[in-house]
Amino acid sequence: MLAGANDHGHGWARGGAVAMLILTSISLMAGVANHAATFAPADLAAGIVLWVASLFAAGLILSPPANRHCDMRRTGATMPHSRRP
Numbered sequence: 001m002l003a004g005a006n007d008h009g010h011g012w013a014r015g016g017a018v019a020m021l022i023l024t025s026i027s028l029m030a031g032v033a034n035h036a037a038t039f040a041p042a043d044l045a046a047g048i049v050l051w052v053a054s055l056f057a058a059g060l061i062l063s064p065p066a067n068r069h070c071d072m073r074r075t076g077a078t079m080p081h082s083r084r085p
Contacts, residue, residue: 021054
């Protein structure tokens, strides 16, 4: 849902991706603080995988090429085509 909204140029999708990263970070820190590594190592591993995926997604969504893409989608401009030899 966030990826589709981001592709259509909705600004709230970027905030949603950052919010997802923040919530995942808080959840992971709470798990570590409650000794999840001792009592639930599989859950901790799954949380780390989810956190890395959220970090990667937020990094891609907030990258300069994504900014240009969203700006072009918002203004209705077309994406430049790559030149093939």
